Amino acid sequence: MYRYDQIDRDMLADRGAEFRGQVARRLAGELTEEEFKPLRLRNGLYLQLHAYMLRIAVPYGSLNPTQLRKLAWIGRTYDKGYGHFTTRTNLQFHWIRLADAPDIMDHLASVDMHAIQTSGNCIRNVTADPYAGATAEEIDDPRVWAEAIRQWSTVHPEFNWLPRKFKIAVTAAAKDRTAAKTHDIGLNLKRARDGSLGFEVMVGGGLGRTPYIAQTIRQFLPATRLISYLEGILRVYNRQGRRDNIHKARIKMVVAALGRDEFAAQVEAEWEKMGPGADLPDTELARIRGAFAPKTFETLPAVSEAFEAAKLATPAFARFARNNLKPHKVAGYSIVEISLKAIGATPGDATAEQMEAVADLAERFGQNDIRVTHEQNLVLPHVKLDDVPAVWAALADAGLATPNMNLVSDIIACPGLDYCALANARAISVAQHIAQKFADADRAEKVGELKVKISGCINACGHHHVGHIGILGVDKKGEEFYQLTLGGSAAEDAAVGQALGPALPYDKVAEAVDTLVETYLRERRDGERFLDTFRRTGVAPFKEAVYADVH
Amino acid sequence: MPTFISLADDAFSLVEDPFTAVSDDQPTPPGDVIISLARFQTEGEGLLGEGRAVGVRVESDEAVEALAYDLPRIAVVALAFPKFGDGRAYTSARLLRQRFGFKGEVRAVGAVLREQAGPMVRCGFDAFEPADGSTLADWERATQRYRHVYQRSSDGRPPAFEERGG
Numbered sequence: 001m002y003r004y005d006q007i008d009r010d011m012l013a014d015r016g017a018e019f020r021g022q023v024a025r026r027l028a029g030e031l032t033e034e035e036f037k038p039l040r041l042r043n044g045l046y047l048q049l050h051a052y053m054l055r056i057a058v059p060y061g062s063l064n065p066t067q068l069r070k071l072a073w074i075g076r077t078y079d080k081g082y083g084h085f086t087t088r089t090n091l092q093f094h095w096i097r098l099a100d101a102p103d104i105m106d107h108l109a110s111v112d113m114h115a116i117q118t119s120g121n122c123i124r125n126v127t128a129d130p131y132a133g134a135t136a137e138e139i140d141d142p143r144v145w146a147e148a149i150r151q152w153s154t155v156h157p158e159f160n161w162l163p164r165k166f167k168i169a170v171t172a173a174a175k176d177r178t179a180a181k182t183h184d185i186g187l188n189l190k191r192a193r194d195g196s197l198g199f200e201v202m203v204g205g206g207l208g209r210t211p212y213i214a215q216t217i218r219q220f221l222p223a224t225r226l227i228s229y230l231e232g233i234l235r236v237y238n239r240q241g242r243r244d245n246i247h248k249a250r251i252k253m254v255v256a257a258l259g260r261d262e263f264a265a266q267v268e269a270e271w272e273k274m275g276p277g278a279d280l281p282d283t284e285l286a287r288i289r290g291a292f293a294p295k296t297f298e299t300l301p302a303v304s305e306a307f308e309a310a311k312l313a314t315p316a317f318a319r320f321a322r323n324n325l326k327p328h329k330v331a332g333y334s335i336v337e338i339s340l341k342a343i344g345a346t347p348g349d350a351t352a353e354q355m356e357a358v359a360d361l362a363e364r365f366g367q368n369d370i371r372v373t374h375e376q377n378l379v380l381p382h383v384k385l386d387d388v389p390a391v392w393a394a395l396a397d398a399g400l401a402t403p404n405m406n407l408v409s410d411i412i413a414c415p416g417l418d419y420c421a422l423a424n425a426r427a428i429s430v431a432q433h434i435a436q437k438f439a440d441a442d443r444a445e446k447v448g449e450l451k452v453k454i455s456g457c458i459n460a461c462g463h464h465h466v467g468h469i470g471i472l473g474v475d476k477k478g479e480e481f482y483q484l485t486l487g488g489s490a491a492e493d494a495a496v497g498q499a500l501g502p503a504l505p506y507d508k509v510a511e512a513v514d515t516l517v518e519t520y521l522r523e524r525r526d527g528e529r530f531l532d533t534f535r536r537t538g539v540a541p542f543k544e545a546v547y548a549d550v551h
Numbered sequence: 552m553p554t555f556i557s558l559a560d561d562a563f564s565l566v567e568d569p570f571t572a573v574s575d576d577q578p579t580p581p582g583d584v585i586i587s588l589a590r591f592q593t594e595g596e597g598l599l600g601e602g603r604a605v606g607v608r609v610e611s612d613e614a615v616e617a618l619a620y621d622l623p624r625i626a627v628v629a630l631a632f633p634k635f636g637d638g639r640a641y642t643s644a645r646l647l648r649q650r651f652g653f654k655g656e657v658r659a660v661g662a663v664l665r666e667q668a669g670p671m672v673r674c675g676f677d678a679f680e681p682a683d684g685s686t687l688a689d690w691e692r693a694t695q696r697y698r699h700v701y702q703r704s705s706d707g708r709p710p711a712f713e714e715r716g717g
Contacts, residue, residue: 007699007711014697022666035683038636039666121636151701151711157673158645158704161638238642239614273650277703284712 001064001369002147003291004112011154012109015116019043020102027099042122042160044090044115045101049421052096055118056108060128060146060170061089061372065359068370070111072355078104083355085340085348087412087463088125088167089372090118094419116154121162121249123153123234127169127178130371133295134381136329137173139189140197144289145226146170148280152227159234163241164249166234167206174492179374181205181214181494182466184251185233190220197223203233203263204255207460211496212252217264224285228278232271236263295367295382300332304385310392319441320392320403334385336366338378338395339402339410343435346428347413348376357398365391374490375412375451377405408450408517409435412463416456416473417480423456425473425480425506430454433510438517447517450530451489466490468531469513470497480506486516486542487534501543512546519545555658556679556690558672563691570606570627572660585629588613591621599624608660611639615646622653627678632661641674648675648705668693675705 019039026036040046044055056071063071071091075083078100079093086092096104108114117124128146132138149168153159159166169178172189180186186202198220205214221229237251240258255263311318326335338358341347350358362370362380365387371379383391395401404410411434414420416427431454438444453467457474464470470485481503488497504512517530519542524533534542552567570583575590584598585606598605606627609615618625628647630640640659647653658678659671665685672694681690701711 005715007714010698011701014699018696035635035664121638154701155669155697156702157670157700158641159638160670161636161641235642239639243637243639277649280712281716283716287712287715 001062001293002059002143002288003293005291008151009109009112012112012114012116015043015114015155016102016105016109019105023098023102038120040101041120042117043101043105044118045096045098046119047421048094048419050419051094052098052101053419054093054096054101054104054115055086055088056091056093056113056115057118057125058089058091058113058372059150060126060132060143061130061374062128062132062143063370063372064368065363065370067111067113068355068359068362070107070113072352072359074104074107075355076352082349082351084346084415085350085372085376085378087374087376087414087461088118089127089130089374090125091372092415094415117160119165121164121166122160123156123162123166123168125167126150126153127167127180127183127374129171129173129177130373130379131177131326131335131381132172132371133292133369134328134333134335135173136327137175139172139191141289141292142170142172142189143292144285145187145189145199145223147288147291148227148285149230152230152278152280158231159238162234162238163243164246164251166237166251168230176490176492176494177373179463179466179490179494181492182207182211182463182490183214185230186214187226189223192220199223199226201229201233203267204252204260205494206250206252207463207465208250209247209458209460210252211460211465212256213494213496215255215260217260217267224282225276225279227280228274228276229267229271231278232267232274235270235274236266240266293368295369297330297333297382298384300330300384300386302331304332304388307385307388310389314389316396316401316403317389317392319445320401321388323403323407323445324401324405325388328382332385334383334388336380336383336388336391337373337405338380338400339404340377340400341404341410341435342399342402343404343409343439344432347411347431350378354398354400357394357400361391361394375410377410403441404444406449406451407444408438408447408452408513409444411435411452411454412467413454414456414461416454416462420456420461422459423473424458424475425456425482427454427456427462427471427473430471430473430482430506430509434513437510437514447521448529450517452513453488463490464488465496466494467497468529468534469516471509471513474503476503482506482509484509484512484516484546486539487531489531493531498539500539501547504546515545516542556681556687557656558677558679563687563694565687570604572608572629583626585627588617592617595621606656606658609640609643611637611643615643615651619651622647622651622655625655627656627658628653629658629660630676632659632663632667635662635664635667637662641670644671644674644676645705665689665693669696673700673704673706673708 202214366380413431417423455462466488484500485497583604604626
C-alpha cells in the first residue's frame with residue numbers, strides 16, 4: 001500500500017475545500033445544474049434514478065483495513081449500509097444526499113481516499129493487476145507505475161477537459177487480470193534483453209456502443225519515459241478527439257480513423273518535440289517504490305499440514321481451496337479470492353458488516369492488504385496457507401465464502417435499470433437468475449471457467465462485449481430484451497464477442513445460458529474452456545441449440 | 552472601456568482593454584484589434600504595417616502552429632473556449648509558451664469560468680475574460696486553491712516530485 005506524504009494529503013484537503021465551495025454555490029443557486037454537472041462528476045457524484053451516486057476511487061484496486069472500515073462506516077452513516085464495487089475497482093454508494101457529499105469527502109481524505117476524477121471527461125482511476133506484489137508471474141510491481149500515473153493524472157492542467165473519459169491499465173504479467181486491451185491505454189511491463197524495464201503501449205481499446213480491442217503502438221517504451229509518452233498520447237487525443245458527438249469521442253475512434261500506424265507516428269512526433277520534461281526523475285520513482293509498505297514473509301514449507309488436513313476434513317473448504325486460491329510467489333503463502341457473487345446476490349455488492357469482516361481478516365491474516373478486482377471481487381493477496389482455514393471460516397460466517405471464482409456464477413453486471421438512468425433493462429436480476437441455474441456447485445465446477453458479463457444498455461458498463469457469454473439489455477417497445485454474444489474475452493486473448501441471434505425476452509435468458517453451457521459440455525474436448533470450444537466450433541452449434549429451444 | 556483580468560509578475564489586476572475584438576463580418580475599427588486567424592492571414596500584414604498592435608483569436612479547432620512564424624509580431628493570442636468543457640485551448644496555450652516561446656499575452660475568451668482559472672494559469676494563460684461574473688478576488692482565490700501540483704507545466708511551478716527532492 002502506497003503511504004501518502006504531506007503533499008498527497010494537502011492535495012486532498014485542497015480538493016475537498018474546492019468541492020465544498022462548489023456544492024455551496026450550487027445549493028445557493030449561484031451555479032446552474034448545467035455548470036455544476038461537470039464539477040460534481042469530476043468528484044464522482046452522479047445524479048441517478050433515485051438519488052446521487054458517489055463513486056469513490058480505489059486507486060489500482062488497493063485498500064488497507066482502515067480504509068475499508070471507513071468505507072463501511074460511510075455506507076452505514078450516509079447510505080443504506082452497503083456499497084457496490086465496480087468494474088473500475090471503485091466503490092459506489094447509490095443513496096447519497098448532495099448536502100452530505102462534502103463531509104463524506106473529508107471523511108475519505110482522513111484515510112487518504114478520495115473521489116477525484118472517478119467520472120467526467122478526464123483521466124480516470126488507473127487499473128492494475130490485483131495480484132501485484134503477490135504473484136510470481138510479474139516482472140515488476142505494476143502498482144509503482146500505477147501510483148506514478150495516479151499522481152501525474154490528478155488535476156492535470158492540460159488533460160482535465162478531454163473529449164471523453166480516459167482509462168489506463170497497467171499489468172506486469174503475461175496473464176492479464178486488468179482487461180488492459182479494453183482500456184484507452186493498456187500498459188504491459190516487460191524486460192528487455194539487457195534487463196531494462198519498459199512498456200508495451202496499447203491504445204484505443206474500449207467498449208461502449210462501438211467496441212475496439214487496443215492496438216500496440218510501441219513494443220518497448222523505456223519505463224523512465226512513461227509519463228512524457230503518456231503526455232504525447234493525451235495531447236494527440238485532446239486535439240484530435242471528436243467533440244461533436246459523444247458516441248464518437250473516445251480515443252478508439254481517433255485510432256480507428258487515423259489507423260494505428262498514423263496515430264503512432266503522430267504520438268511519436270509529438271513525444272519527440274516534447275522532450276523528457278514531464279518524466280519523473282529516478283529518485284521520485286524510487287521514492288514511490290519505497291512508499292509502498294514493505295511486506296515481510298516468513299520462511300515456510302511449501303506444503304501446510306493444517307491446510308491439507310482441513311481440505312481432507314471439510315469438502316466445502318476443499319472446494320473453496322480449489323476455486324478461490326491462487327499461487328503466491330512465496331512458499332507457504334496463498335492469494336485468497338473473495339467472491340462478491342453469492343448466489344442470488346447483487347454482483348459486486350458488499351454490506352458494511354462484510355467490509356468490516358474483510359478488514360479484520362486482512363489485519364489478522366493478510367498483512368493489511370486488500371485488493372479490488374475489475375471482476376467485482378476482493379482479494380487478500382498475502383495469506384499463509386496455515387491460516388487459510390481460519391480465513392475461510394470467517395468468510396463463511398460473513399457470507400463471503402462463495403467458491404465460484406471464474407465460474408459461471410462469477411458474473412459481471414452493471415447496476416442496470418434498478419439504479420441507472422441510462423439503462424434499458426435490468427442486469428442484476430438476470431445475473432441472479434443465471435447464478436441460481438448454476439447453484440449446484442458440482443455442476444458449476446464441471447463447467448469450469450466461464451465469464452458471463454451483463455450490461456443493461458449499450459454503454460456496456462457490464463463489459464458484455466468481452467464476456468465469454470455477453471448479455472446486453474435492450475428496450476423493444478417498452479419491453480426488456482437481451483442480445484447474447486459469444487466468444488468475447490477481456491484477457492490477454494482479448495476479443496469482441498459475436499452475436500448469437502435475435503434478442504431473447506427477459507424470462508428466457510437464464511434458460512438460454514443453460515442451453516449454451518449444455519452445448520459446450522457436449523462439444524468440448526479435453527481441457528477446453530467454454531471460450532476454447534466456441535473458438536473451435538464457431539457459433540453454429542450454440543445458435544442451433546438456443547433457438548431450437550426458444551421456438 | 553471593457554476590462555479583463557491580467558496576470559503579470561505573479562499578481563492579478565483588472566485592466567482596461569486597449570483591444571477591440573472584431574468579428575469577421577465587421578469592418579476594422581481604428582486602434583488595436585483582435586481578429587480571427589483567417590482574417591489575420593489576409594489582412595494581418597497591412598494592419599501591422601499601420602503600426603497598430605494586432606491580436607489573433609484562435610478557435611479551439613484551429614492549430615496554433617499556423618501562427619508559429621508570426622508570433623514575434625503578434626501582441627495577443629486569444630484562445631477561444633466555445634464551451635466550458637472544451638479543453639483544446641489548454642494544449643494550445645502550452646504549445647504557445649513551451650514550444651514556440653511566445654512572450655506576448657495569451658488570453659482566455661469565451662466560456663471562461665473561475666473553475667478553469669487554476670489550469671489556465673498553469674498552461675500559460677495570463678489574461679482572462681470571465682463569463683461567470685467572477686471578480687478579481689474570486690479569480691485570485693481560484694488560482695490559489697492548490698498548494699501543490701503533481702506535474703510540470705508552463706507556469707514553472709515546481710511539481711511535487713521536485714518539492715520532495717528539494
